[in-house]
Amino acid sequence: MLQIENVTKQFKNGFIALEDANIQIDTGEIVSLVGTSGRGKSSLLRLVAGLDVPTTGRVAIANKTINSPHSAAGIIFQEPRLMPWLTVKQNVEFGLEHLSPTEKTRLSATTLERVGLAQFARALPRQLSGGMAQRVAIARALVTNPAILLLDEPFSALDAVTRIKLQEHLLQIWAYDRPTMLLVTHDIEEAVVLSDRIIVMRGNPGHIYQEHTIDLPRPRKRTDLNFQRWKEQLLNALDLSEDKPVEDRNAAIRI
Ligand SMILES: Nc1ncnc2c1ncn2[C@@H]1O[C@H](COP(=O)(O)OP(=O)(O)O)[C@@H](O)[C@H]1O
Ligand SMILES: [Mg+2]
Known part of the structure; x- marks a missing residue:
């Protein structure tokens, strides 16, 4: 469960972007x-x-x-933010550096399968359409199982x-x-x-x-x-x- 409790965000310049948000x-x-x-x-x-x-209030996950x-949490932005010099597989494995090569390959393969891009593991980002690149970004967020x-x-x-x-x-x-x-x-x-x-x-x-x-x-x-x-x-x-x-x-x- 995600809790957002009385959250206000004021930036350093004094601008208040968000006031007293409460969401469960x-x-x-x-x-x-x-x-x-x-x-x-x-x-x-x-x-x-x-x-x-937050400036005031609290964000909590499972308390x-x-x-x-x-x-x-895994985050996905409007643009895929892939590293252009790395393959699809390497981009997906980027956050897994603490794992063994075998484990990395296993996880990236199953995750690419889930987003329907198993055959594109060795492709470079520039070879992908916009929708495919965004699916790689989704795979990169999912691979750590957030x-x-x-x-x-x-x-x-x-x-x-x-x-x-x-x-x-x-x-x-x-x-x-x-x-x-x-x-x-x-x-x-x-x-x-x-x-x-x-x-x-x-x-x-x-x-x-x-x-x-x-x-x-x-x-x-x-x-x-x-x-x-x-x-x-x-x-x-x-x-x-x-x-x-x-x-x-x-x-x-x-x-
Ligand atoms: N680091 C920052 N410093 C000052 N103002 C910011 C900063 N980040 C965002 N803002 C301002 O806070 C307001 C809310 O921004 P944002 O959360 O990006 O809005 P939204 O995603 O709803 O479009 C905007 O007016 C933005 O200019
Ligand atoms: Mg925005």
């Missing part, structure tokens, strides 16, 4: 954070990964406070068809051993197709505005009426006017 995530749950840019979503993910520390990088997967807009740089394929693929990966997943996305459809729960972040400083439990049965059909209703409801909750400069926002309010 059960083991195996898929939770999405949605919101326009600058709402503190990535900041929150970095706190869970232990890449940064153990997180304040430095740890192996309970209890929690953190995904920061993982598919937003990909074309629409690849994005849908990878969303389905992520659900298959999840079904295998059901890691807890905390996903940041501004793609509402992605959030609805994947999540048990969706947390809407808004405002400046960013804070939790709403929380929705998505009661749609799985597998979810994007064309279903109820699916469309959820999309509409969440889109309304985002308040896109917040993304505009203050003058525009006031103009929008006057209209």
